[in-house]
Amino acid sequence: MDSNSSEGRDPRPSGRTPLRRTADNALKIVVVGGFGVGKTTLVGAVSEIRPLNTEETLTSAGEGIDDPTGAWGKRSTTVAFDFGRITLSASQVLYLFGAPGQERFWFLWDRLFSGALGAVVLVDTRRLADSWYAIDRLEHHGTPFVVARNNFGDPTHTLDQVREALDLPPEVPLLDCDARDRESGKQVLIELVRHLTARVEAETAGTPAAAAAPVLEESTP
Amino acid sequence: MSGRGGNTDGRRVRPGRDDDPDRLYTITRGRSRAPENAFDLVTLIVAEREPASGMQSEHARILRMCEAPTAVVEVAAELALPVSVVKILLGDLLEAGSITARHPRFAPNKARLPDLDTLKQVLHGLQQL
Numbered sequence: 001m002d003s004n005s006s007e008g009r010d011p012r013p014s015g016r017t018p019l020r021r022t023a024d025n026a027l028k029i030v031v032v033g034g035f036g037v038g039k040t041t042l043v044g045a046v047s048e049i050r051p052l053n054t055e056e057t058l059t060s061a062g063e064g065i066d067d068p069t070g071a072w073g074k075r076s077t078t079v080a081f082d083f084g085r086i087t088l089s090a091s092q093v094l095y096l097f098g099a100p101g102q103e104r105f106w107f108l109w110d111r112l113f114s115g116a117l118g119a120v121v122l123v124d125t126r127r128l129a130d131s132w133y134a135i136d137r138l139e140h141h142g143t144p145f146v147v148a149r150n151n152f153g154d155p156t157h158t159l160d161q162v163r164e165a166l167d168l169p170p171e172v173p174l175l176d177c178d179a180r181d182r183e184s185g186k187q188v189l190i191e192l193v194r195h196l197t198a199r200v201e202a203e204t205a206g207t208p209a210a211a212a213a214p215v216l217e218e219s220t221p
Numbered sequence: 222m223s224g225r226g227g228n229t230d231g232r233r234v235r236p237g238r239d240d241d242p243d244r245l246y247t248i249t250r251g252r253s254r255a256p257e258n259a260f261d262l263v264t265l266i267v268a269e270r271e272p273a274s275g276m277q278s279e280h281a282r283i284l285r286m287c288e289a290p291t292a293v294v295e296v297a298a299e300l301a302l303p304v305s306v307v308k309i310l311l312g313d314l315l316e317a318g319s320i321t322a323r324h325p326r327f328a329p330n331k332a333r334l335p336d337l338d339t340l341k342q343v344l345h346g347l348q349q350l
Contacts, residue, residue: 018289019265024323026263026292027343046350052298057245057305076242078303083294088346095263095292112262112304115325117335117343144334186350193344200334 017049022090029189030097030113032138033122034130038150038179039098040082042122045185047084047096055080056108079105081112096189101134109141118192119145122179125157128165135166144196146173148188248279248302249309259315260308265290265323279310280319287320 031039044051058077079100086094097113099105101121113119119138123131131147138145149155149162155176157165163174173195178184260266267290272281279300286299297307314320 019291021289023265023290025326026261026265026323027325027339028263052295054294054298054301055303057303083298085292086346086350088343092342092346093265093292094343094346095294097262115261117340182350186347190344190347193340193347196335197337197340197344200337200340203334204337 019085019093020087020090023087023093024091025093027088027092027094028097028113028116029094029192030099030116030119030143031122032099032101032119032134034101034124034127034134037122037124037127037130039100039122042120042148042150042177042179042185042188043082043084043096043098045180045182046086046189048086049084051082051084051098053080053082056112058104058108077104079108081105101131103133106137109137113143116143118196119143120188120192121145121147122177123147123149123162123166124152125149125155125162126152128162131166135168144192144199146175146188146192146195148175148177148179148191150179151176245303245306248277249306252309253305259312260293260322261325262294262304263292263325265292266296266311267291267321267323268319269321270319277310280314283307283310283314284319290323 031042033039040051055078058079081100082098084096086096088094097116099113121131121134121138135145135147147162147166147168149159159174159176163170166174168174173191175188175191177188266283266287268284268287270284272284276284279302282300283296286296293307293311294304296311297304300307302310311320311322315322
């Protein structure tokens with residue numbers, strides 16, 4: 001624990017541990033899904049720190065408008081998200097973000113998650129519709145993703161049925177997971193990295209991977 | 222994908238968090254924007270000097286926190302301030318030479334894929350978990 005508390009600041013979250021001094025490159029993966037689907041649970045299961053919560057403020061006055069009275073005022077919108085991290089090596093660290101899938105969050109997607117390796121869409125089959133919007137936006141942004149069904153008890157649907165209900169293209173991996181379980185969460189992340197690897201290899205081999213996973217030009221957010 | 226639509230995920234408000242606009246205005250001295258692209262969410266910040274007396278308390282806290290490399294998002298969580306406010310504070314410290322920033326090496330534009338070496342390292346790291 002930090003003993004330097006001369007300013008009487010809040011105690012650090014119990015999970016806080018510093019990164020190695022050699023850490024010099026951080027990567028991002030985003031876990032996105034509807035409310036209560038288990039994003040924080042999944043992040044917490046694999047994270048080396050207790051998931052932390054923070055927020056970003058979007059000023060509805062718009063970017064670049066010099067309006068000090070309104071910038072932090074009533075017209076700003078705040079979205080909260082949480083995160084954890086995994087030290088990968090002496091120099092590399094992976095940050096995992098749990099992001100709500102709701103519509104207004106996507107206005108902040110680029111600012112927060114540009115440069116993310118990819119995303120995990122966590123779905124609950126009882127509320128599949130909660131993830132439709134997120135899947136649409138990821139496709140729109142050209143962000144590679146896998147879909148993980150957080151399996152609460154006995155599944156009432158096969159993964160094929162889930163794929164159909166989500167209108168998922170065949171090349172998007174879909175798997176079951178238990179968000180509470182570290183090993184299961186780890187497998188979801190590994191699946192995403194394998195998916196990315198396959199896409200990169202397909203591209204470097206000159207295969208038109210873009211045909212299998214079309215990248216859409218951005219038009220409007 | 223006609224069947225998909227937005228959801229109505231409720232806003233989660235962290236209890237006890239002080240988001241009084243006046244407070245944010247004071248902390249940032251009225252500024253609302255960080256220098257363009259100066260920091261990513263996961264840029265690692267390293268303090269290059271000790272906090273000085275008379276320094277704004279948020280600046281001092283950042284310098285103490287960043288004795289070891291600390292990501293921008295962790296600084297924000299620790300200070301309980303919005304990320305964009307923290308970026309403004311970090312911009313001050315960077316300009317004064319009080320911190321250095323280790324930017325993500327892989328920061329592609331959208332639709333660009335990472336390189337295989339990076340992916341191999343990530344896979345290896347995950348398998349060690």
